[in-house]
Amino acid sequence: MNMIPYSLSINGVTDADAFATRYEKLPVKVANSAVEASKVIASRIAEMIRQRSTEGKNLVLGLATGSTPIHVYNELIRIHKEEGLSFSNVVTFNLDEYYSLHPEHSQSYHHFMWERLFRHIDIPAENINIPKGDLPLEEVNAFCKTYEIKIKEAGGIDIQLLGIGRTGHIGFNEPGSALNSRTRLVTLDRLTRIDTSDSFNGEENVPKYAITMGVGTIMAAREIFLMAWGEGKASIIQKAVEEPITDTIPTSYLQNHPNTFIILDRAAAIELTRFKTPWLVSTCEWNDRLIRKAVLWLCLKVQKPILKLSERDYNDNGMSDLITEHGPFSKINIDVFNDLQHTITGWPGGKPGVDDSTRPERALPYPKRVVLFSPHPDDDVISMGGTFARLVEQKHNVHVAYQTSGSIAVSDDDALRYIDFVTNFEDIFDIKDFEAEKIYQKTAEYYKHKNKESIEPGELLAIKAAIRKGEARASCRYIGLPEENVHFLNLPFYESGTVKKNPAGEADILITMEFLRKIKPHQIYAAGDLRDPHGTHRVCIDIIIEALHRMIDDEWFKDCRIWFYRGAWQEWELDMVDMAVPLSPEEVEIKRNAIFRHQSQKDGAMFMGSDKREFWQRAEERNRNTARLYDKFGMAEYEAIEVFVRYTVD
Numbered sequence: 001m002n003m004i005p006y007s008l009s010i011n012g013v014t015d016a017d018a019f020a021t022r023y024e025k026l027p028v029k030v031a032n033s034a035v036e037a038s039k040v041i042a043s044r045i046a047e048m049i050r051q052r053s054t055e056g057k058n059l060v061l062g063l064a065t066g067s068t069p070i071h072v073y074n075e076l077i078r079i080h081k082e083e084g085l086s087f088s089n090v091v092t093f094n095l096d097e098y099y100s101l102h103p104e105h106s107q108s109y110h111h112f113m114w115e116r117l118f119r120h121i122d123i124p125a126e127n128i129n130i131p132k133g134d135l136p137l138e139e140v141n142a143f144c145k146t147y148e149i150k151i152k153e154a155g156g157i158d159i160q161l162l163g164i165g166r167t168g169h170i171g172f173n174e175p176g177s178a179l180n181s182r183t184r185l186v187t188l189d190r191l192t193r194i195d196t197s198d199s200f201n202g203e204e205n206v207p208k209y210a211i212t213m214g215v216g217t218i219m220a221a222r223e224i225f226l227m228a229w230g231e232g233k234a235s236i237i238q239k240a241v242e243e244p245i246t247d248t249i250p251t252s253y254l255q256n257h258p259n260t261f262i263i264l265d266r267a268a269a270i271e272l273t274r275f276k277t278p279w280l281v282s283t284c285e286w287n288d289r290l291i292r293k294a295v296l297w298l299c300l301k302v303q304k305p306i307l308k309l310s311e312r313d314y315n316d317n318g319m320s321d322l323i324t325e326h327g328p329f330s331k332i333n334i335d336v337f338n339d340l341q342h343t344i345t346g347w348p349g350g351k352p353g354v355d356d357s358t359r360p361e362r363a364l365p366y367p368k369r370v371v372l373f374s375p376h377p378d379d380d381v382i383s384m385g386g387t388f389a390r391l392v393e394q395k396h397n398v399h400v401a402y403q404t405s406g407s408i409a410v411s412d413d414d415a416l417r418y419i420d421f422v423t424n425f426e427d428i429f430d431i432k433d434f435e436a437e438k439i440y441q442k443t444a445e446y447y448k449h450k451n452k453e454s455i456e457p458g459e460l461l462a463i464k465a466a467i468r469k470g471e472a473r474a475s476c477r478y479i480g481l482p483e484e485n486v487h488f489l490n491l492p493f494y495e496s497g498t499v500k501k502n503p504a505g506e507a508d509i510l511i512t513m514e515f516l517r518k519i520k521p522h523q524i525y526a527a528g529d530l531r532d533p534h535g536t537h538r539v540c541i542d543i544i545i546e547a548l549h550r551m552i553d554d555e556w557f558k559d560c561r562i563w564f565y566r567g568a569w570q571e572w573e574l575d576m577v578d579m580a581v582p583l584s585p586e587e588v589e590i591k592r593n594a595i596f597r598h599q600s601q602k603d604g605a606m607f608m609g610s611d612k613r614e615f616w617q618r619a620e621e622r623n624r625n626t627a628r629l630y631d632k633f634g635m636a637e638y639e640a641i642e643v644f645v646r647y648t649v650d
Contacts, residue, residue: 020282023242023273025255028262030269034229037263038071041225045072045159046079052158053089058127060151061092062160062218063117064171065109067535068227069161073117080121087123091154093147095162095171095218097131099140099185099209107199108133131183131211144183144211151217160221164228167191168236168249172212175248181214215253224260226251228268230538231570237264238271280318286325288339293575294319295336296633305634306337341635343580343643348387348563349396349523360579360646361523361561367396368522371515375527375540375567376406377472377488378598381479382615383565384525385591386583386623387642392480399519401487402472403512403540404494405465414600415463461495467600475597479590489515493539504539504546512547520556524548528564528645537567548649563644568615571622571643574629578646582638583623592616 021028031037045061052059063069079085094109103110110130118128129150135143151157162170167189173181174189188210197203218224228237240251241262247253254260274281279294299306302313311329314320323329342358350356352366370391374380380388380400391398469488476486491508516524526544529537541564551557563579566572583591595616596602602614613621623640631637 020274020278022281026241026260026262028241028264028269028272030264030266030275032266034227034265035071037227037229037265038069039075041161041227041263042072042075042079044225045076046083046085048159049085049087049090053086058089058091058154060154060156060158061090062157062213062221063092063094063113064161064163065094065096065112066163068163068229070116072161072227077117077120087121090123091127092123092129093151093154093157093213094130096210096212097133098207099133099211100207101133103130103132103134105133133207133211140185140211144185147183147213148217157217157221158223160218160224162218162224162226162251164226164233164236164240164251165189165192166195166232166236168240168251170215170218170226170251170254172210173215173218173250175250177215177247177250179219179247179253180216182216183211183213186210186212215250219253219257222259224254224257225263226254226260227263229265231267231270233268234271237262237268238273238276242273279322283321286322289575291322291326291332292336292339293573294322295332296340296575299633305632306340307333307634309333337634340574340630340633343577344582344630344635344641345579346390346582347394348579348581348644349391349394365522365559367394369519370396370398370523370525371519371521372398372400373524373526373540373544374400374402375537376404376409377402377468378406378475378595378601378615379527379537379567381475381591381594381598382568382619383527384581384642384644385479385594385619386587386640387525387565387581387644389479389587389590389594390581396523397485398481399485399487399521400472400476400481401489401515402469403489403491403543404536405461405488405490406468407461407464407495410464410467410600414467415460418463418467465490468598471598471600475594478594478597487515491540491543493543494536504543508543509547509550512543513551516547516551517554517556522560524560524562525644526562526564527567528647529567529569545647545649552649557649562647562649564647565642565644568618571626572645574626574633574643576645577643579644580626580630581642581644582627582636583640583642585639588620588623588640592620595619 029037029040031040045059049059076085080087094113097109098107101108105111110133113128113130118125129147131147132143164170167175169175169177169189169192172186172188172192174186174192177186186209188206188208193203193206193208197206200206236249236251240249240254243249243252245252245255269275277294277297278284278290284290295306295309298309298313298317298319301317302309304313309329311323314323314329314332322332326332338358343360345351345360347359348361349368349370350361350363350366351359352363354363356363372380372384372388372391380402388398388400472488473483473486477483489511491504491511493502493504493508524544526541527537528541548557548562620640623642626641626643627638630641
């Protein structure tokens with residue numbers, strides 16, 4: 001299924017001319033999506049395979065694992081099947097492997113490569129080389145030396161594919177790795193282990209060691225493609241590409257490689273200077289949003305509110321062109337102040353009976369039918385609980401649609417406690433219809449033998465889903481939403497029984513379309529995350545966007561507005577914000593109490609990411625920080641603010 005790639009626009013310079021990219025010490029190509037970028041890389045690989053085949057030679061590929069290269073592998077498989085590309089003259093060397101994992105382990109990179117690429121193409125098995133993760137420790141050093149010899153005997157790596165970790169690692173060369181390092185056993189950085197903990201059902205199950213090609217091995221490749229997708233990689237990409245070479249960011253070593261290309265999607269590029277502050281690198285095509293972005297940046301740099309910025313502030317900070325084109329500076333200040341102020345509203349559904357020309361949401365119709373999509377059964381209140389409560393209070397017909405059950409985020413202990421309660425309930429009232437004791441015994445037995453690769457039985461997943469559903473209903477009741485307006489879509493892609501989810505499919509889209517056509521909303525709220533530890537948010541928003549594109553000609557859709565909120569891990573930059581809903585101290589408490597109804601996600605939820613604070617703590621700090629920023633820019637002072645970006649379906 002071809003999903004429509006979702007990305008939000010980046011203002012500023014997009015042409016990679018020499019002046020605009022002068023801060024970049026590596027050549028960078030920015031594509032609209034990871035799929036588009038991956039096709040370019042796969043096309044280059046296919047070209048080289050054919051060229052070497054014509055010459056009667058092998059092509060030696062260095063391959064990466066993880067989610068980053070998947071689209072490249074998918075495209076190579078397509079070219080093989082549809083265009084007849086043969087891999088018979090291809091020799092591969094994988095970058096790394098977890099140490100202690102057997103090749104058949106579901107999380108081993110050996111297993112990954114065969115599932116994602118090798119078994120779908122005609123590459124000879126003897127041409128495949130992957131580090132062995134299950135060697136006795138005393139054999140590892142000899143294996144690593146042999147691996148290096150094999151690469152040399154194959155003629156060296158022609159094309160090396162790389163991803164980048166949040167520590168700046170390439171392969172598993174963590175901070176501190178030497179430029180001349182070769183294939184070896186390494187200790188994984190804790191951040192690296194946290195980032196992969198979801199796949200292993202917790203950080204404690206992630207291997208602490210790995211075998212990896214060294215930086216020196218990678219640097220010997222003739223051509224290198226480093227890929228990065230998503231906003232989560234934007235910060236480390238900026239450091240690796242624009243800052244000096246340092247062993248604390250091993251990727252920066254690539255600045256000395258003569259033939260390296262950095263391939264990014266738009267989200268991964270947002271911290272590069274030409275996108276973040278384009279007025280500092282080139283002449284800009286100014287529009288209202290870019291002007292707002294530049295002025296807010298200037299406010300923070302000189303520590304002044306908007307209306308106190310002076311002409312000298314603009315001139316001294318590389319923004320004289322803005323004054324020349326759109327000045328005087330005082331007019332720019334007033335325009336940006338009004339623009340930002342008009343994002344603020346206490347009526348997210350629109351206020352009836354008022355002039356709505358400067359309000360983010362239209363006054364009519366009133367009341368509105370509202371659909372609030374929530375990827376998991378708590379994202380609604382974590383991300384926009386105050387706005388949710390405000391919409392209900394203001395008498396709009398709000399429907400919450402939980403896209404997934406969230407079952408994998410329920411701990412085994414919580415599930416057993418729940419079954420134990422039902423078992424005791426049967427005993428107290430002498431009810432035997434539920435047969436909870438049998439389920440309890442079956443589940444307890446399963447837990448005795450459970451390992452990292454186990455697929456949870458259907459009964460257990462149903463129990464965990466029931467826990468999440470009960471919590472979601474309790475949260476909605478607290479806010480005042482009628483129970484008939486609480487919907488559980490149970491999208492099929494999520495229900496795999498493991499942390500690893502299936503790709504989104506046609507069934508997911510059709511369920512979403514059927515639901516929307518039933519409600520015919522005037523407003524849709526959805527989690528517009530470009531980054532999240534689960535990946536579920538991104539899949540969920542892709543499904544929604546695909547569904548909306550298919551319904552663009554529906555009559556109801558012509559009167560529908562779409563608002564994106566962010567998940568628990570980050571907030572929209574204020575230059576992107578279209579609607580800001582202020583919260584009073586009492587409303588912050590309402591939001592907190594609604595989050596508290598999700599008891600299975602309190603006191604150390606299963607998938608917290610690297611931030612170990614409770615979800616309510618993250619949400620409150622984020623919302624208060626947003627309010628402080630509005631205050632800094634000269635707006636009214638609020639306790640907290642939730643913000644939204646309007647999305648338009650083209």
